Amino acid sequence: MLNPVRATIEGIGRLLVRLNLIERLRARRISDLAWPRIVTGLARMSKATADVAMVGVALGPAAIAGVGYGVPYWTMTFMLGGGIAGGTISLVSQRYGAGRYGEIGRAVRVSVVAALLVTLPLVVVFWTLPEPLIRLIGTGEEAIAYGTRYLRVASLAMPFAALNLIGSRTLIGADDAWTPMIVRAGGAVVNVGVNAVLIFVLDMGVVGAALGTVIGSIGGVGILGWGLAKGRLPYVGALPVRVDWSASYWDPADIRYLAHISTPLALRKVAQNGGQFPLLAIVGLFGPNVVAAFVVALRVRALMNTPGWGFGLASSSLVGQSLGAGQEPEADDYARDTLRFTVATYALVGAVVFVVADPISALFVAEEAVRDTTTALIRAACVSVLLWGVMNGAMGPLRASGDTTWPFYGQLAGLFGFALPLAYLGAVTSLGIWGLYGTLFVETAVPATVIYYRYRTEKWKLISRRNRTAAVGSA
Numbered sequence: 205m206l207n208p209v210r211a212t213i214e215g216i217g218r219l220l221v222r223l224n225l226i227e228r229l230r231a232r233r234i235s236d237l238a239w240p241r242i243v244t245g246l247a248r249m250s251k252a253t254a255d256v257a258m259v260g261v262a263l264g265p266a267a268i269a270g271v272g273y274g275v276p277y278w279t280m281t282f283m284l285g286g287g288i289a290g291g292t293i294s295l296v297s298q299r300y301g302a303g304r305y306g307e308i309g310r311a312v313r314v315s316v317v318a319a320l321l322v323t324l325p326l327v328v329v330f331w332t333l334p335e336p337l338i339r340l341i342g343t344g345e346e347a348i349a350y351g352t353r354y355l356r357v358a359s360l361a362m363p364f365a366a367l368n369l370i371g372s373r374t375l376i377g378a379d380d381a382w383t384p385m386i387v388r389a390g391g392a393v394v395n396v397g398v399n400a401v402l403i404f405v406l407d408m409g410v411v412g413a414a415l416g417t418v419i420g421s422i423g424g425v426g427i428l429g430w431g432l433a434k435g436r437l438p439y440v441g442a443l444p445v446r447v448d449w450s451a452s453y454w455d456p457a458d459i460r461y462l463a464h465i466s467t468p469l470a471l472r473k474v475a476q477n478g479g480q481f482p483l484l485a486i487v488g489l490f491g492p493n494v495v496a497a498f499v500v501a502l503r504v505r506a507l508m509n510t511p512g513w514g515f516g517l518a519s520s521s522l523v524g525q526s527l528g529a530g531q532e533p534e535a536d537d538y539a540r541d542t543l544r545f546t547v548a549t550y551a552l553v554g555a556v557v558f559v560v561a562d563p564i565s566a567l568f569v570a571e572e573a574v575r576d577t578t579t580a581l582i583r584a585a586c587v588s589v590l591l592w593g594v595m596n597g598a599m600g601p602l603r604a605s606g607d608t609t610w611p612f613y614g615q616l617a618g619l620f621g622f623a624l625p626l627a628y629l630g631a632v633t634s635l636g637i638w639g640l641y642g643t644l645f646v647e648t649a650v651p652a653t654v655i656y657y658r659y660r661t662e663k664w665k666l667i668s669r670r671n672r673t674a675a676v677g678s679a
Contacts, residue, residue, distance in 0.1 A: 209246065213239040213514075216548055225548075226541040234542050237521060238514035240385035241376065245510030247389035254396050255413040256503050257568050258403050263350070265496040265574060267410055270350025272499030273342040274334075274414075276480035278358045281326045285366025287470025288318050289373040290603050291462040293517065296377030296445070297524030297604060309447040312374050312432070314458045318466070319366040330359035341481050343488040343495070350410045357414035364421035371428035376517050377524065378444040386440055387427050395420040461606075468608035475615045482624055487640065489631040493574045498640060500568045501581035505644070508553050508589045512596030515546040519600020527605060527668045535601065535668075539659070543597035550593025558586040577637065584641040591648035598652075598659040605668035607658065614654025622646040 217231040226234075260268045295311035330337065338351040372384035395416050402412030431437040435446035480502075487498045519542040526535035557564065565578040599611060623643045630639015658664070 207239075207243075209243050210235075210239045212552075213242065213549065216552065217545060220545060220548060225544050227537065230538060230541045231545065233522060234515070234518050234538070234545055237376065237379070237381045237518035238511075238545075240381040240514070241517050242511050242514035244372070244385045244389040244392075245513035246507070247392035255399055255416070256500065258400060259410055259413055260496075260568050262403055263409055265492060265569065265571070266344060266346040267350045268496045268499055268568070269344065269347040269492055270338075270342070270352075271354050271410055271413065272495065272502075273338050273347065273351035273484060274355035274358060274410075275499075276341070276484065277330055277337060277355055278362065278417075279480070280474055281323050281330075281359075281362040282365050282369075283473030284322050284326075284470050285319050285362075285369045287468075287473050288315055288322065288366065288462070288466045289369035290469040290520075290608070291315065291464075291466030292370050293373040293377040293520050294465050294524055294604055294606060295458065295461065296374050297521045298528030300378045300444070301525030301528030305445075308374070308378070308445050309451065310455050311458055311462075312370065312445075312447050313449070313451065313453045314455055314462055315370045315374075316367060317453045318459075318462060319370055320363055322470075323363040323366050327359050327362050330355055330362075334359075341485040341488070344492050347492060347495075354410040354414045357411055358417055361414075361418040361421040364418075364425045368421060368424045368428065371425070371432060373517070374432065374445055374447075375443065377521050379521065379525070380444050381514075381518070383431070383437060383440050383443060384428075387431075387437075388424055391420050391424050391427075465603075465606045465608055468612040469603065472608070472612040472615045475612065475619060483627055483643070486624065486627045486631055490637070490640075493571070494577060494637070494640075496569065497574055497578040497581050500565065500578050501585045501644070504557065504564060504582050505585035505589055505592075508550075508557055508586070509592050509596075511546065511549045511553060512592060515542055515549070516596040516600050516603075518542060519546075519597065520604040523601045524604035532665055532668075535604075536662075536665070539601035542600055543594075543659075546597030547590070547593045550590050554586040554589050558583050561586070580637070581640060581644070584644045588644040588648045591645070591652040595648060595652040595655050598656045601659060602655065602664050605664040607664040607667040610658040611651065611655050614651035614658075617654065618647055618650030622650050 214235050217226070217235050220226045221228045221231050256268055256271060259271055292311060292315040296308050299308050299311065334355040335348070335352040338348050338355060342348040342351055368388065372388060375383050398419060399413055399416035402408045402416055406412060408415065427437070431443055432445060432447040433449055436442045484495065487495050519539060522538040523535045526538060561582040562579045564582060565575045569575050569578055602608060602611060623646050626639050626646060627643040629635050630637060
């Protein structure tokens with residue numbers, strides 16, 4: 205059966221090989237790890253995008269805006285989990301590359317503890333104080349009411365979403381991107397059907413969308429956790445990693461390394477997502493229709509960003525395995541080829557979506573004025589997403605080696621130094637909507653420049669040498 209994502213990724217790889225931009229065997233390994241993760245990302249982001257579309261069809265633009273106000277809070281916690289999982293893949297990939305398989309389980313268990321310690325307090329906050337939090341960034345009583353209901357229920361999914369990330373990063377770090385794809389992408393597809401029933405049949409609206417997220421997250425954790433405990437999954441087969449969940453969850457050396465790697469990653473992701481709070485508050489000055497259009501553009505851009513999930517993690521895994529085996533030249537080759545592969549893929553995706561932006565807008569909004577604004581913002585997002593490709597491609601080797609501080613600085617500079625001021629100028633001056641177009645661009649262009657510069661300095665190799673004993677473990 206033809207897999208269009210796999211065929212597209214492998215086709216891009218063959219073209220780059222023919223142009224002598226990447227090496228054939230590396231192209232195959234990169235493709236094999238990247239495309240399942242891209243399918244997973246497409247399924248998950250399609251599910252999130254479908255939620256917005258279904259809520260919009262059922263309840264109108266105010267509901268879209270309300271969900272848009274709630275999503276940044278949920279995503280902030282998800283990003284914290286992603287930062288921890290970034291440390292997990294660094295530990296797992298280097299230990300897997302060094303052949304120290306017995307020490308992988310300990311890294312996973314420590315990551316689980318870290319994820320729960322970070323996410324559970326936030327669940328309490330978001331469950332008990334959703335309305336004041338939504339009011340910090342929201343405008344319009346109807347939209348605030350929708351956002352409040354959405355955030356309260358969706359908060360219950362946060363710890364499970366973080367644990368899902370740790371489970372999938374563990375397997376990807378051990379050269380298995382297929383299993384996370386089956387579990388998480390399959391779950392996302394089922395989730396769309398469940399959410400449709402909850403939203404339309406049971407008439408639960410935004411609460412139905414949030415409840416579907418909770419159900420899907422719990423199911424994914426259960427399947428991945430059981431599979432890692434058994435070392436295999438039905439219909440999938442043996443897994444490269446087995447985790448003894450009854451063993452110790454505390455190891456000072458692993459905790460220190462995880463904190464060292466994951467803290468800048470988590471802070472970068474929080475900065476990236478945290479900027480959505482003041483950004484949406486500023487966009488609210490343009491009125492609820494522009495907020496709805498902007499939220500749709502962000503969802504579409506997130507969907508376009510899914511290749512980065514695959515290539516970024518493929519780079520982290522392959523570079524990390526090479527570093528763990530002491531093969532720095534090979535690590536450098538994988539880093540360079542994955543970066544080129546990533547940018548080429550993003551260029552294709554951005555060009556296609558740019559052409560079909562208007563039909564995409566029609567899936568979300570019916571009002572002509574809102575649709576025109578949505579189309580324009582989606583096209584601006586198509587330009588900005590190309591820089592996201594540079595960011596994700598260059599980030600892989602930095603994450604694998606533990607060089608994670610500079611990306612955090614780049615994210616802060618792009619968001620607070622450029623994106624937010626430009627959006628505000630658009631809201632209060634004649635710059636108008638062009639301020640939002642520019643915001644979408646500089647939000648990715650500035651951190652992409654910083655991360656690419658850091659990658660080109662090759663200092664990530666020096667940092668890897670210093671970190672290697674902690675990451676791989678001592679004999």
